Amino acid sequence: MLKKSFKIDNDIYSIDLINKAIIDFIDFVKISYLNSEIIIESNDDDINEIFNEFMNYVVWLYNEAN
Numbered sequence: 512m513l514k515k516s517f518k519i520d521n522d523i524y525s526i527d528l529i530n531k532a533i534i535d536f537i538d539f540v541k542i543s544y545l546n547s548e549i550i551i552e553s554n555d556d557d558i559n560e561i562f563n564e565f566m567n568y569v570v571w572l573y574n575e576a577n
Contacts, residue, residue, distance in 0.1 A: 515558045
């Protein structure tokens with residue numbers, strides 16, 4: 512299993528939106544959030560693509576809320 516972390520700016524991305532996205536993605540991939548970092552664990556080689564899709568979803572959630 513591969514594991515990679517990504518630093519997140521909490522001034523831009525709210526913790527509530529990130530937690531909602533994690534809940535929605537949990538059936539597909541193991542994602543956690545700790546100390547302003549998203550940690551993704553997957554058997555898929557393209558963790559960067561998973562992260563990009565995750566962040567696209569966070570942005571979509573933000574747009575839906577506003």
